[in-house]
Amino acid sequence: MRINHRKRLAVVLSTAMLMSMLPATAFAESSNKPAVTNAAAKAVPSSEGDIMKEGFAAPVDVAITKEKAEALARQYVSIPKEYVLQGASLNMEVMASGKRNAWGLDFVKKVNGKHLGSIYVRIHADKGQLLEFNSYTDNPSAKPTYPLKVERDAAQQIALQFIDKIAADYKGQIQYNPDYGVQLRPPLTGEVVHSIRYDRLVNDIPYVDNYIELEVDSEGHVRRFSLQWDDTIVFPKVDAKLSAAEANEKLRAAAAPLLAYIVPYNMQGKRKPLLSYELQPISIDAVTGQLKDQSRDSYFRAGTISETPISEKPLGEKPKAGAVTEKQAIDAVKAAFALPAGVELNGSNYSENSNESTGETEAYWQLNWTVKKDGKEVGSASASVNGRTGEVRHFNTYMYNEQSQSGGTKVTLEQATTAAVEAIKKRLPWLTDELYLVKPDPKQYEGIVAGQPSQYYFNFVHKIYGAVVEYDNINLSIHSSTGEVVNYDANLSNFEYPAEAPALIKKEQAVDSWLNYYRTQLTYRLVQSFTWNGQPIPIEKYKLMIASGEIRGDEVDRKTEAELVYQLVPKLMDESVFLDAVTGGWRNRETGDVTQLEKPKAKDIDGHFAQRQLELMVAYKALDVKDGLVRPNEAVTRGELIKMLVLARSSGVSPLSMSFSNQLGGKASFNDVAADSSYFVYVESALEQNLIDVGDGSFNPSGKVSRDEMAELIVRALGYNALANYDHIFKASFKDSDQIQNKGQAAIVVGLKIMSLSDGKFLPKKQVTRGEASVAFFRYLQSRAELQEAPLRM
Numbered sequence: 175m176r177i178n179h180r181k182r183l184a185v186v187l188s189t190a191m192l193m194s195m196l197p198a199t200a201f202a203e204s205s206n207k208p209a210v211t212n213a214a215a216k217a218v219p220s221s222e223g224d225i226m227k228e229g230f231a232a233p234v235d236v237a238i239t240k241e242k243a244e245a246l247a248r249q250y251v252s253i254p255k256e257y258v259l260q261g262a263s264l265n266m267e268v269m270a271s272g273k274r275n276a277w278g279l280d281f282v283k284k285v286n287g288k289h290l291g292s293i294y295v296r297i298h299a300d301k302g303q304l305l306e307f308n309s310y311t312d313n314p315s316a317k318p319t320y321p322l323k324v325e326r327d328a329a330q331q332i333a334l335q336f337i338d339k340i341a342a343d344y345k346g347q348i349q350y351n352p353d354y355g356v357q358l359r360p361p362l363t364g365e366v367v368h369s370i371r372y373d374r375l376v377n378d379i380p381y382v383d384n385y386i387e388l389e390v391d392s393e394g395h396v397r398r399f400s401l402q403w404d405d406t407i408v409f410p411k412v413d414a415k416l417s418a419a420e421a422n423e424k425l426r427a428a429a430a431p432l433l434a435y436i437v438p439y440n441m442q443g444k445r446k447p448l449l450s451y452e453l454q455p456i457s458i459d460a461v462t463g464q465l466k467d468q469s470r471d472s473y474f475r476a477g478t479i480s481e482t483p484i485s486e487k488p489l490g491e492k493p494k495a496g497a498v499t500e501k502q503a504i505d506a507v508k509a510a511f512a513l514p515a516g517v518e519l520n521g522s523n524y525s526e527n528s529n530e531s532t533g534e535t536e537a538y539w540q541l542n543w544t545v546k547k548d549g550k551e552v553g554s555a556s557a558s559v560n561g562r563t564g565e566v567r568h569f570n571t572y573m574y575n576e577q578s579q580s581g582g583t584k585v586t587l588e589q590a591t592t593a594a595v596e597a598i599k600k601r602l603p604w605l606t607d608e609l610y611l612v613k614p615d616p617k618q619y620e621g622i623v624a625g626q627p628s629q630y631y632f633n634f635v636h637k638i639y640g641a642v643v644e645y646d647n648i649n650l651s652i653h654s655s656t657g658e659v660v661n662y663d664a665n666l667s668n669f670e671y672p673a674e675a676p677a678l679i680k681k682e683q684a685v686d687s688w689l690n691y692y693r694t695q696l697t698y699r700l701v702q703s704f705t706w707n708g709q710p711i712p713i714e715k716y717k718l719m720i721a722s723g724e725i726r727g728d729e730v731d732r733k734t735e736a737e738l739v740y741q742l743v744p745k746l747m748d749e750s751v752f753l754d755a756v757t758g759g760w761r762n763r764e765t766g767d768v769t770q771l772e773k774p775k776a777k778d779i780d781g782h783f784a785q786r787q788l789e790l791m792v793a794y795k796a797l798d799v800k801d802g803l804v805r806p807n808e809a810v811t812r813g814e815l816i817k818m819l820v821l822a823r824s825s826g827v828s829p830l831s832m833s834f835s836n837q838l839g840g841k842a843s844f845n846d847v848a849a850d851s852s853y854f855v856y857v858e859s860a861l862e863q864n865l866i867d868v869g870d871g872s873f874n875p876s877g878k879v880s881r882d883e884m885a886e887l888i889v890r891a892l893g894y895n896a897l898a899n900y901d902h903i904f905k906a907s908f909k910d911s912d913q914i915q916n917k918g919q920a921a922i923v924v925g926l927k928i929m930s931l932s933d934g935k936f937l938p939k940k941q942v943t944r945g946e947a948s949v950a951f952f953r954y955l956q957s958r959a960e961l962q963e964a965p966l967r968m
Contacts, residue, residue: 275299318364329368348372438766443850451684457741490603537561639675776804784945806945813875882938
């Protein structure tokens with residue numbers, strides 16, 4: 175065998191779609207991470223790690239060679255010499271109306287075999303333009319400072335300077351996006367990266383899917399750069415378009431809010447469904463006002479929901495709860511579905527678990543079969559059966575080498591639809607008046623031909639009083655040859671619903687509210703059309719034919735066009751919200767708590783010595799604003815102080831109430847802080863972190879807090895409480911030392927300048943005000959960053 179020692183640089187020709195209409199996460203670079211390629215020749219001098227080796231010229235026709243790309247990368251990004259080129263790849267990227275080539279280069283730093291850093295760079299292989307870079311450094315000795323050295327405004331200027339250096343030709347074609355990457359709440363940690371974006375301007379209109387994006391850390395270093403730009407797009411010339419006011423009226427007329435039951439996943443207390451009016455963002459043609467497709471990419475299994483349920487009234491009663499044996503579970507599956515011939519039960523499992531949503535204990539039988547023919551295994555089947563009622567929740571059969579065993583397509587879509595509806599009537603008769611068939615779009619099944627067995631997929635929407643129950647999911651598949659159900663899933667919740675339909679706000683009111691949530695944006699977007707053998711084909715059929723292997727992507731002519739649209743875009747919010755369909759108010763989608771779009775601002779803190787710190791606590795809802803007042807000089811309560819502390823330690827992230835509810839078996843640790851209390855998750859979190867203890871079982875959340883008590887809490891949060899108990903090692907000459915219970919803790923907080931003295935006195939019994947507590951916790955954040963210690967390197 176002849177070995178070719180003249181290895182050449184591997185060339186990766188990826189056809190990942192670099193369509194500007196896709197989100198950044200779907201951009202082509204996701205498929206462009208280079209594969210490491212080593213040539214059998216002389217290595218670049220280095221004593222560390224695997225590196226690229228000099229090889230023969232790559233068999234590619236691009237203006238920028240690998241060596242030139244490496245030189246440009248080191249010039250643009252100032253890559254240190256100790257970073258060596260470990261991998262390189264040349265990638266062909268499909269654009270809207272053409273293609274481009276790009277080099278992907280991986281640089282690494284290794285010391286004694288340990289990976290200490292990496293820099294990835296993409297260079298335009300014809301123009302030499304920097305397209306992307308991102309970096310990683312393993313530097314455990316680095317520690318954040320708080321507050322930030324570089325705030326967002328300064329980071330924006332650093333980003334502009336970098337663009338002026340790296341992509342000066344684009345600087346006159348971009349516009350700062352004031353909404354992207356903004357943190358609406360001040361950070362509670364020094365480990366912050368500012369995401370800065372500049373959108374592409376076309377005819378003075380922002381095209382938001384082309385942009386330059388950078389990440390600048392709080393020390394002022396550019397950590398990432400990305401030029402998402404497609405020069406091949408042809409933008410339409412628009413002489414006249416709707417005004418913003420006209421567009422808003424068109425959008426209002428086209429808006430159709432959907433009534434839905436939702437369950438906030440972090441709801442305190444017992445979880446229950448809430449009625450919501452949902453309105454997804456829509457867009458209209460900027461010239462005609464015509465409503466555009468709500469999705470830029472049609473769903474693979476597109477369809478329309480039937481206007482009427484399967485039946486006017488229930489066709490049966492829900493099975494009563496009891497105890498289901500293994501034999502009864504098996505019989506239930508056989509009665510509900512056609513098991514293949516030759517099945518043998520090869521496994522069964524009974525399990526019980528507590529339902530987090532309802533608090534009930536559920537039981538299930540999991541059954542598995544093998545299918546045999548002539549002594550050989552040819553398929554499998556499985557099912558899940560409710561161990562209390564005998565309902566079959568899941569069923570699936572799969573036959574190996576099915577194509578050779580099947581006679582091809584014999585069942586039409588119409589016949590399959592009838593079979594699907596009859597299957598649901600048989601298996602869920604007590605719900606037939608609440609289940610609505612999603613009628614499949616026939617276009618997606620035009621590719622099914624005889625001899626190629628496939629399945630028809632059906633979904634059913636669960637509605638109660640006309641509201642979609644979004645957390646329930648019912649779907650099944652009908653075999654296109656046999657007409658049998660081959661897959662079935664009925665994931666149904668056990669929540670209780672009102673006996674009568676509740677009174678709702680009018681849809682017009684819901685639309686008005688949602689249009690206050692959204693803002694109207696004029697921009698471009700890309701749309702695709704496909705032609706095969708000279709005939710246009712819908713995107714659903716194109717996807718199906720590609721997935722089945724009936725056609726190849728290069729056999730289809732793809733046309734991409736830009737269109738001008740007005741679209742709804744969410745306004746900046748620091749929380750996800752939904753519109754309560756009963757009250758007409760806004761609620762937090764995570765907790766279900768009442769909230770509002772415009773955050774309340776305290777009117778009584780202007781000029782206060784703790785104004786900045788109070789604003790920070792208000793932003794994180796550690797302190798409530800009532801009637802526009804935060805009452806900074808009133809005594810802080812124990813509940814408020816614990817909430818401040820827990821939020822400060824978690825960088826502002828609220829603990830998950832469900833996790834504590836599960837750990838405690840639904841019981842609260844304190845007799846005066848129930849699971850539905852606004853302080854429950856914070857008190858339980860503080861207890862879990864050993865910041866407080868149970869004591870006599872009472873927490874007293876509305877009680878006042880002394881300076882002595884706050885000092886101990888802060889020192890516990892810093893992790894020094896055990897050390898503080900050795901108070902004799904601290905030199906603290908307070909005038910009122912004899913009155914201080916926690917002397918070591920007082921010495922620490924004063925020494926760290928978290929709390930201060932008054933005429934040499936600590937005043938341990940003095941009640942802490944809301945303003946004073948806010949200042950103390952701001953200083954705690956500063957001290958925590960300063961005290962962060964790097965590991966000792968031996």
